Amino acid sequence: MKMENRQPIIRVRNLVKKFGDFVANDNLSFDVQRGEIFGFLGANGAGKTTAIRILCGLSKPTSGEISVAGFDVYHQTDSIKRNIGYMSQKFSLYEDLTVYENIRFYGGIYGMTFREIKTRAVALIEKLGLTRYRDTLIGSLPLGCKQKLAFSVAIFHQPKIVFLDEPTSGVDPVTRRQFWGLIYEAAHNGITVFVTTHYMDEAEYCDRVSIMVDGRIAALDTPAQLIRTYGTANINDVFIKLARNPGLIPAEVQI
Amino acid sequence: MISILAEHLYKNYENVRALDDISFEIGKGELFGFIGPDGAGKTTLFRILTTLILADRGRAIVEDLDVVKDYKKLRMLLGYMPGRFSLYQDLTVEENLQFFASIFGTTIAENYDLVRDIYVQIEPFKKRLAGKLSGGMKQKLALSCAMIHKPVVLVLDEPTTGVDAVSRTEFWEMLKILKTEGITIIVSTPYMDEAGLCDRVALMQHGRIMKIARPEQIIREYRQKLYAVKAENTYQLIEDLKQFPETNTAFPFGQSVHFTPKSDSFDVDSLSAFLAERDHRNIDVRPIGPGIEDCFMELMASQPATVGQGS
Numbered sequence: 001m002k003m004e005n006r007q008p009i010i011r012v013r014n015l016v017k018k019f020g021d022f023v024a025n026d027n028l029s030f031d032v033q034r035g036e037i038f039g040f041l042g043a044n045g046a047g048k049t050t051a052i053r054i055l056c057g058l059s060k061p062t063s064g065e066i067s068v069a070g071f072d073v074y075h076q077t078d079s080i081k082r083n084i085g086y087m088s089q090k091f092s093l094y095e096d097l098t099v100y101e102n103i104r105f106y107g108g109i110y111g112m113t114f115r116e117i118k119t120r121a122v123a124l125i126e127k128l129g130l131t132r133y134r135d136t137l138i139g140s141l142p143l144g145c146k147q148k149l150a151f152s153v154a155i156f157h158q159p160k161i162v163f164l165d166e167p168t169s170g171v172d173p174v175t176r177r178q179f180w181g182l183i184y185e186a187a188h189n190g191i192t193v194f195v196t197t198h199y200m201d202e203a204e205y206c207d208r209v210s211i212m213v214d215g216r217i218a219a220l221d222t223p224a225q226l227i228r229t230y231g232t233a234n235i236n237d238v239f240i241k242l243a244r245n246p247g248l249i250p251a252e253v254q255i
Numbered sequence: 256m257i258s259i260l261a262e263h264l265y266k267n268y269e270n271v272r273a274l275d276d277i278s279f280e281i282g283k284g285e286l287f288g289f290i291g292p293d294g295a296g297k298t299t300l301f302r303i304l305t306t307l308i309l310a311d312r313g314r315a316i317v318e319d320l321d322v323v324k325d326y327k328k329l330r331m332l333l334g335y336m337p338g339r340f341s342l343y344q345d346l347t348v349e350e351n352l353q354f355f356a357s358i359f360g361t362t363i364a365e366n367y368d369l370v371r372d373i374y375v376q377i378e379p380f381k382k383r384l385a386g387k388l389s390g391g392m393k394q395k396l397a398l399s400c401a402m403i404h405k406p407v408v409l410v411l412d413e414p415t416t417g418v419d420a421v422s423r424t425e426f427w428e429m430l431k432i433l434k435t436e437g438i439t440i441i442v443s444t445p446y447m448d449e450a451g452l453c454d455r456v457a458l459m460q461h462g463r464i465m466k467i468a469r470p471e472q473i474i475r476e477y478r479q480k481l482y483a484v485k486a487e488n489t490y491q492l493i494e495d496l497k498q499f500p501e502t503n504t505a506f507p508f509g510q511s512v513h514f515t516p517k518s519d520s521f522d523v524d525s526l527s528a529f530l531a532e533r534d535h536r537n538i539d540v541r542p543i544g545p546g547i548e549d550c551f552m553e554l555m556a557s558q559p560a561t562v563g564q565g566s
Binding site: 042043044045046142143144166169170171172173174175177180181184185187188198199200201204205223224227234235236239240243244 | 291292293294389390391416417418419420421422423424445446447460489490493506507508509510548551552555556
């Protein structure tokens with residue numbers, strides 16, 4: 001993705017979030033560009049979930065200037081929610097609804113017309129190879145299949161940004177790659193992808209990656225550049241190096 | 256010397272076949288991995304081996320004890336760490352450890368040596384409620400609790416799932432130390448890169464074992480030619496590789512795309528030329544050795560397909 005001369009779709013400046021005395025997000029600043037696949041990595045407890053909840057309009061920051069899809073996270077959370085999609089491993093689809101019912105439900109929630117839902121649902125179900133399973137309950141589909149459908153449903157209303165929280169956890173290696181095929185395609189069509197994962201090879205599929213350590217962004221760059229900067233073989237080793245040697249973390253990360 | 260023996264185990268849940276003719280032997284003191292995605296049958300298998308559920312058919316022997324007839328004796332020998340965090344969230348770190356020691360009729364003091372290396376890392380937080388620990392710390396506490404009665408066999412169900420890369424590395428370092436105590440350890444994981452840390456592994460999918468071997472042997476037995484392909488635009492690269500007539504598989508792997516050709520007579524230059532024609536820049540095609548994940552995918556391709564694999 002070429003990113004010169006464009007307005008960032010997510011703009012974060014000096015984001016601070018405190019819970020009592022605990023600083024979960026300690027002065028985060030970064031931009032995410034339109035159509036970019038942005039990897040948001042960090043150790044358990046580093047503050048990723050807190051930041052994602054703020055960007056999705058679910059929680060208010062303590063201080064900082066943050067806009068998502070052009071809307072302010074303090075006052076315009078409803079507009080943010082209409083313009084984003086969200087998917088996680090834990091919550092994705094309603095198990096006791098069928099494939100088609102799930103799509104119709106999500107489309108309806110986002111205010112799509114019945115006609116639009118119907119036309120696009122048929123195309124989507126066919127694309128995913130699920131035509132035979134249109135009226136099958138989600139609960140009886142294999143996990144990999146569910147996750148691909150969940151992603152497609154999360155972007156069914158054509159949001160500007162989709163947030164993916166560990167979307168491929170526990171999925172088999174082939175399906176995991178088919179899933180990334182869908183991510184690439186969405187980004188190619190201009191949807192910005194904001195993704196967290198514990199599979200470090202997946203971090204390398206991102207256009208840029210940020211790594212959080214102890215509430216701060218310790219590094220942010222393209223995967224290739226991070227690997228060069230830290231002189232490691234892959235992103236996994238960059239991650240381990242930064243988490244184990246907080247001394248290596250620069251005071252200011254270039255955004 | 257055999258520690259765990261399974262013979263033709265089957266298990267169905269209503270109309271889902273969870274285990275489909277599972278057999279294996281695991282030696283005493285072995286660090287043995289069951290590698291596979293969710294739904295492969297790993298948890299079902301571990302619950303049978305730990306006497307928590309019954310197989311429909313087949314038998315399993317652990318430390319010369321039958322998992323059905325001798326379940327009471329066997330339970331004293333087993334340390335089990337279930338996949339879902341199952342400690343008492345409203346007890347402190349220390350209280351949890353004390354609780355598990357006392358139900359096995361022992362004390363923390365008696366077996367402290369065994370858990371010391373792990374427990375010292377969470378000891379500064381011993382007055383904290385277990386529910387308030389971070390993922391990596393929960394995992395260390397759960398392992399300490401599974402170890403505190405000095406088990407002969409340790410059964411760890413996806414101990415590293417959802418845990419960050421640093422804690423995962425540390426966890427495997429702890430297992431290596433425990434292995435020196437002569438404990439038999441079986442561990443399941445969906446992370447293929449962890450296979451290399453085991454003595455032997457079983458690669459599982461849809462309730463079946465596709466292969467059991469030492470990790471290096473699995474890699475040796477990979478049959479295809481494998482290439483790492485790089486170009487500037489990965490999305491376009493994958494799309495174009497799908498159009499290349501010689502392509503058998505093309506899957507992204509970290510910084511490159513792993514490519515297997517349909518025939519062994521494949522000519523590397525023909526691929527480079529094909530990509531250059533489609534305006535790719537900085538094209539790099541080189542033969543590489545496979546990892547466990549490549550092997551897993553090759554084995555998957557030789558298994559019957561399931562629903563929804565289209566597109």
